[in-house]
Amino acid sequence: MTAYKFDPHSLKAEEFINDEEIRETLAYAEAHKNDFPLIDSILEKARPVKKGKGCVCAGLTHREASVLLACEDKERIARMFDIAEEIKLAFYGNRIVIFAPLYLSNYCVNGCVYCPYHLKNKHIARKKLTQDEVRDEVIALQDMGHKRLAIEAGEDPVNNPIEYILDCINTIYSVKHKNGAIRRVNVNIAATTVENYRRLKEAGIGTYILFQETYHKESYEQLHPTGPKHNYAYHTEAMDRAMEGGIDDVGLGVLFGLELYKYEFAGLIMHAEHLEAVHGVGPHTISVPRIKHADDIDPSAFDNSISDEIFEKITACIRLAVPYTGMIVSTRETEEVRSKLLRCGVSQVSGGSRTSVGGYAGYSPDERPHDTEQFDVSDQRSLDEVVRWLMENGHIPSFCTACYREGRTGDRFMSLCKSGQILNCCHPNALMTLCEYLEDYASPETKRIGLEVIDRELARIPNEKVREIAREHIEAIRNDNARDFRF
Ligand code: SF4
Ligand code: SF4
Numbered sequence: 001m002t003a004y005k006f007d008p009h010s011l012k013a014e015e016f017i018n019d020e021e022i023r024e025t026l027a028y029a030e031a032h033k034n035d036f037p038l039i040d041s042i043l044e045k046a047r048p049v050k051k052g053k054g055c056v057c058a059g060l061t062h063r064e065a066s067v068l069l070a071c072e073d074k075e076r077i078a079r080m081f082d083i084a085e086e087i088k089l090a091f092y093g094n095r096i097v098i099f100a101p102l103y104l105s106n107y108c109v110n111g112c113v114y115c116p117y118h119l120k121n122k123h124i125a126r127k128k129l130t131q132d133e134v135r136d137e138v139i140a141l142q143d144m145g146h147k148r149l150a151i152e153a154g155e156d157p158v159n160n161p162i163e164y165i166l167d168c169i170n171t172i173y174s175v176k177h178k179n180g181a182i183r184r185v186n187v188n189i190a191a192t193t194v195e196n197y198r199r200l201k202e203a204g205i206g207t208y209i210l211f212q213e214t215y216h217k218e219s220y221e222q223l224h225p226t227g228p229k230h231n232y233a234y235h236t237e238a239m240d241r242a243m244e245g246g247i248d249d250v251g252l253g254v255l256f257g258l259e260l261y262k263y264e265f266a267g268l269i270m271h272a273e274h275l276e277a278v279h280g281v282g283p284h285t286i287s288v289p290r291i292k293h294a295d296d297i298d299p300s301a302f303d304n305s306i307s308d309e310i311f312e313k314i315t316a317c318i319r320l321a322v323p324y325t326g327m328i329v330s331t332r333e334t335e336e337v338r339s340k341l342l343r344c345g346v347s348q349v350s351g352g353s354r355t356s357v358g359g360y361a362g363y364s365p366d367e368r369p370h371d372t373e374q375f376d377v378s379d380q381r382s383l384d385e386v387v388r389w390l391m392e393n394g395h396i397p398s399f400c401t402a403c404y405r406e407g408r409t410g411d412r413f414m415s416l417c418k419s420g421q422i423l424n425c426c427h428p429n430a431l432m433t434l435c436e437y438l439e440d441y442a443s444p445e446t447k448r449i450g451l452e453v454i455d456r457e458l459a460r461i462p463n464e465k466v467r468e469i470a471r472e473h474i475e476a477i478r479n480d481n482a483r484d485f486r487f
Contacts, residue, residue: 215267248410
């Protein structure tokens with residue numbers, strides 16, 4: 001009999017992310033890593049199955065997924081990658097959603113030892129955008145072609161109170177420059193109160209993103225020695241408060257490299273199970289960041305760094321465990337790693353990113369300020385290059401924000417996704433928003449490739465009526481300067 005209390009329905013961090021349950025899970029996974037009949041049955045369970053017009057996927061428990069992660073058999077690892085790609089194609093098609101981060105302020109009262117914005121870093125420049133500067137950044141981002149942003153700010157109740165964040169969101173949505181518009185603002189700010197989450201919801205945010213950093217409580221407390229973020233329970237229970245405040249879509253993530261990856265992986269899947277158990281809807285997205293070099297941060301000081309191969313396997317196993325959750329990889333990773341991760345189930349990437357405060361306006365595409373950077377950007381290509389690269393690799397770059405704007409969030413989004421219906425919206429929406437990008441922002445070569453992609457992909461829309469409407473809208477985008485169509 002287990003003496004500990006593990007309960008996905010509990011609202012207490014230490015009960016839904018239970019240390020002993022994770023340790024038992026890891027021991028079970030280690031004991032079964034060569035149990036091929038068990039591994040084969042888990043792989044079989046993970047596969048998408050046709051149902052009606054769509055597909056369904058059973059997903060995996062944290063124990064099952066941990067067994068896959070422990071498995072070292074080459075042939076079975078190859079099958080994990082194949083199934084991850086199969087799931088991605090079944091639910092998300094070949095489109096990849098694009099976004100950019102927008103850093104508002106690097107003032108922070110926390111002491112996170114892996115982040116250069118920590119309070120004790122006295123030599124990094126501190127900067128907070130004024131509303132005029134936010135406007136300038138948004139215009140620069142619109143001029144690149146972005147429609148979807150993730151705003152980032154340190155935790156500082158004096159410099160970055162919730163009112164400041166709300167003002168910035170209003171400013172971002174209000175800027176309409178040429179044909180540009182930011183249509184979805186996701187928010188990555190510190191854990192806060194139900195009341196503040198309610199205010200963010202009212203301001204019209206998309207996903208609330210908060211990385212757990214590490215699920216290992218003891219390490220968490222050491223890595224966050226000072227400031228409000230030191231409180232493990234308050235941080236870990238943030239998504240429950242966000243959902244109580246009315247935010248339907250929440251985004252999880254751990255910073256791989258801080259703790260042992262198998263521990264983090266089990267914790268991450270348990271967190272997803274908890275959200276499903278309590279709120280009836282799992283995380284909207286999971287991000288997979290790895291620790292990177294930055295101002296006074298040396299990644300080699302953290303001895304849990306993982307190889308590219310392990311990183312790819314983690315990504316594939318997440319895809320199998322939570323098939324309906326979008327997966328995000330940022331420009332922390334190189335082009336080569338991003339290419340591989342796109343084959344393991346990743347559905348969103350950032351492009352042309354700057355990770356400093358005020359890093360967009362006034363800089364040419366190959367110029368980037370480093371004074372306030374949160375981490376080094378490995379993929380330094382422009383958005384145009386990223387868009388072209390995606391298309392050359394068989395993906396459709398998508399600037400779609402339709403679900404959020406049509407109210408398809410939370411369980412409404414998940415039920416559409418689970419029934420496979422989302423494919424009837426995503427594919428044509430990707431083509432229409434790509435067409436907008438090509439007309440307004442692309443280089444001649446990217447435009448040429450893109451228009452061929454659109455032609456080819458339009459013919460693949462199975463429903464004749466949808467195909468015709470999408471074709472008409474694309475004609476209108478190209479010939480009449482019409483914008484913002486969506487299914
Ligand atoms: S990770 Fe976030 S909370 Fe921690 S120091 Fe950096 S900005 Fe502040
Ligand atoms: S239709 Fe919805 S799920 Fe599909 S790409 Fe657009 S916003 Fe995402």
